[in-house]
Amino acid sequence: MNNEGVKKLYLKEFPELLNNSSQYDAVFNTDGPTLIIAGPGTGKTFTLVLRTLYILLTEKARPSEILLSTFTEKAAFELRDRISQFSRKLGKKLNLHELKTGTIHSICEKFISCYLRKTPLNKNFTVLDEITSLLFINENFKEIIEPYIEKDKYFGKWTGKWNTISNLTGYFNKITEELIETEELLKSKNEFLIMIGESYNGYKRLLFEKNKVDFAFLQKIFYELLLDDEIYKKISSELKYILIDEYQDTNYVQEQIALKLSDINKNICVVGDEDQSLYRFRGATVRNILEFPKKFDNCTVIKLLSNYRSHQKIIETYNKFIESINWFSSDKSTYYRYPNKTVIAA
Known part of the structure; x- marks a missing residue:
């Protein structure tokens, strides 16, 4: 089905996209490096699901050529389930068995298992x-x-x-x-x-x-596999689109994995909100999301700011609190927040 045909079908089933230009862009503009800044209650999962489904229905990629990562296995299962649910709503039947979904850790583990002989690990690690x-x-x-x-x-x-x-x-x-x-x-x-x-x-x-490995080494070993030219060419040739949720909670090696995987086709979309960076104590760095656009020549930045979840009073309190914080680094050289991020009621 061509792009316009799928878009027409989308707008029939999800007419709310016409009332939110940012969400519209996030769903339909799928090529090239993209940062989606998704404030609280702004329909982040809905957007990510529709974007992934659009890539599949327009045949830009097969399920096996899409990597969709989020922070918990529960969230990954929910994404896959909702893609299946929405595809049925659109009257389309998709086999999502080969869609590469999971946490970054579980995705690393799957790739390591495929290239085990090139790692320090053995079978059944x-x-x-x-x-x-x-x-x-x-x-x-x-x-x-x-x-x-x-x-x-x-x-x-x-x-x-x-x-x-x-x-x-x-x-x-x-x-x-x-x-x-x-x-x-x-x-x-x-x-x-x-x-x-x-x-x-x-x-x-x-x-x-x-024959054991912790979460940190799981990521490092996979990253080292990507430094092997032969393995990298094989893995990167099998991936056309990379989508990463909760990007504000990624650490350095996770960023390097994401950038390496997308180095050839540049079809990487990261979603997150620097205001919601929760895992700095685990090594996450908010710099990853703040500096993401600088990693590419032409990165699209989309801000989802329409809140569908909260009462106006709650939104006003949230905005007031966030804006009261001094987001500058101690030496005033870095501002740790994207500008113009006032959340509004949908």
């Missing part, structure tokens, strides 16, 4: 979540932590077993997700950083020896 990663360090406490006691404190900083494990995990994740080379830490004149680097190397060695 185990993925450790946030809790089991802590338990793994506890089980290997003697090798990972015990050698690094200084002045009756682990790493010269922490007391208590679980307090140390918790703090150390934050450093390990940061090193992996920021793609920091431990050689740099080991060459440091800072004794703490040297100990962290040695401990990290021990943790990494034990993980791979036991």
Whole structure:
């Protein structure tokens, strides 16, 4: 079905698109790098679903050629379910089995499984979540932590077993997700950083020896696969469109994966809202969404500001609160918010 035919069908079933020019653009302008800034209650999921479905119905890509990522498996399942629901509403039947949906972690895991021989992992490897990663360090406490006691404190900083494990995990994740080379830490004149680097190397060695991987390494290993020219050409040739939800909560290695995957065709759409960046404590950086347009020569920026969910009074209170915050960095060099973002009642 051609573009105009699908658009006509859309506007018949979803006439509300005619009353929201920003949402209209976000749904129908699918090519090239696009940033959709979606304020609270502005129909973000509705827009993302219709955009993905439009790509499929206009045959710009097959389901297997679309990667659709969000922050939780529950949200990913909801996106797939709503695409199927909306396609039926439009009288179209689609086989979405091959649509690549999931969290960034689960998508990395699937690709790693396809190219396992090129990784440090073996068949039936185990993925450790946030809790089991802590338990793994506890089980290997003697090798990972015990050698690094200084002045009756682990790493010269922490007391208590679980307090140390918790703090150390934050450093390990940061090193992996920021793609920091431990050689740099080991060459440091800072004794703490040297100990962290040695401990990290021990943790990494034990993980791979036991055929395990944590969330951070899952992403790093996939990114390293993309640096292999042969593998990269194969993976990138199979992907025509990349859509990433909750982009404000991505970290450095996730950004690098997204940019690498879209490097050839540039058909990448990221959706998010810097005001709703919640996971900085997990290594997420709001800079990813703020600097996204600078990564491309011609990036389309669309702002969804019409709120369909909240009462006018709530919207006014929200706007007043957000605008009362000083969004400048401490040295006044960076403004951590997009301008002209007043949310309005739909």
